[in-house]
C-alpha cells in the first residue's frame with residue numbers, strides 16, 4: 001500500500017505529522033525519516049508512525065513525499081531520494097527559499113513538485129500556507145497539496161514569484177507577533193504587574209484582538225480607531241510607537257526576511 005513520506009521531523013515536520021493525524025490520517029499511512037535514533041523512538045511512541053533512518057527507504061513506494069528539512073540540507077537530500085522515488089510521486093517542499101526549479105533539477109525528469117510556505121499556528125490547526133505548483137504538477141497534484149495543508153489550517157495558491165514575500169509575511173509572521181507579546185508582557189511587569197497577571201492580560205488581548213480582526217472583517221485601522229479615545233491613553237501610547245518608526249521597522253525587517261528567503265534558495 002502506498003504511503004506519504006515525511007522527510008525531516010523537526011519543528012515543522014512534527015507540526016504537520018501531528019496535524020495530519022488530528023485530521024484523521026492513519027499512522028500507517030505516514031512514514032517518517034529522521035537521522036537521530038532517539039527522535040525516531042520519540043515520534044514512534046508519541047504518534048504510532050513508523051520512522052526510518054534513511055530518507056531513501058522512506059520514499060520507497062510513497063505516492064507523496066513531504067520535504068521538511070532545512071533549506072541548507074536539500075542539496076544533499078535530493079540525490080539520496082531521487083533513485084528510489086516512485087514514478088509520478090508528488091514531492092511537496094515546505095523549505096523556505098528553495099524553488100520548484102531547483103527541486104525539479106535534482107529529481108527525475110517530470111517529477112511533479114509543489115512548493116509550500118506553512119507556519120507554526122498549524123500546531124493548533126490554524127496555520128496559513130501559500131502553495132505554488134512547479135511545471136510538472138497537475139491540477140490533481142496541486143489539489144493534493146492544498147488538501148494536505150488544509151488539514152492544518154488555511155491554504156491559498158499563489159504564483160511562485162510571491163513565495164519569498166509570503167515567507168516574510170506569514171512564514172516568519174508568528175515570530176514577530178510573539179516578539180510583540182514578549183515586549184508587552186515585559187512592559188506590564190515594568191509598570192508593576194505580577195508577571196503571571198501581565199502574561200494573561202497580554203495573551204488574551206492578542207487572542208481576542210485576532211478573533212475580532214478576523215470575525216468582524218473590519219480594517220485594522222478602523223479597529224484601532226475604535227480603541228483610541230480623543231486625548232486618551234491609547235493615543236498617548238501610539239504617539240511613541242509612531243515617533244520610533246515602528247511601521248518602518250516592520251517594513252525593513254520584512255524586506256530582510258524576503259531577501260534572506262531568496263538567498264536561501266540561491267537566487
Ligand SMILES: NC(=O)C1=CN([C@@H]2O[C@H](COP(=O)(O)OP(=O)(O)OC[C@H]3O[C@@H](n4cnc5c(N)ncnc54)[C@H](OP(=O)(O)O)[C@@H]3O)[C@@H](O)[C@H]2O)C=CC1
Pocket residue numbers: 007008009010011012013033034035036055068069070071073077094095096097117118119120171172
Ligand atoms: N519552523 C517554522 O516556523 C517554519 C519552517 N519552515 C521550513 O521548514 C523546514 C524545516 O524547518 P524546522 O522544522 O523549523 O527545522 P528543524 O531543524 O526543526 O527540522 C529539520 C529536521 O530535518 C532533519 N533533517 C535534515 N536533513 C535530513 C535528512 N537528510 N534526512 C532526514 N532528516 C533530515 C533535521 O535533523 P537534524 O536535527 O539531525 O539536523 C531536523 O530534524 C525548513 O526548510 C524551514 O524553512 C517553513 C515555514 C515555517
Ligand SMILES: O=C(O)[C@@H]1CCC=N1
Pocket residue numbers: 096167171172
Ligand atoms: O526562519 C526561517 O527561516 C523559517 C522560514 C519561515 C519561518 N521559519
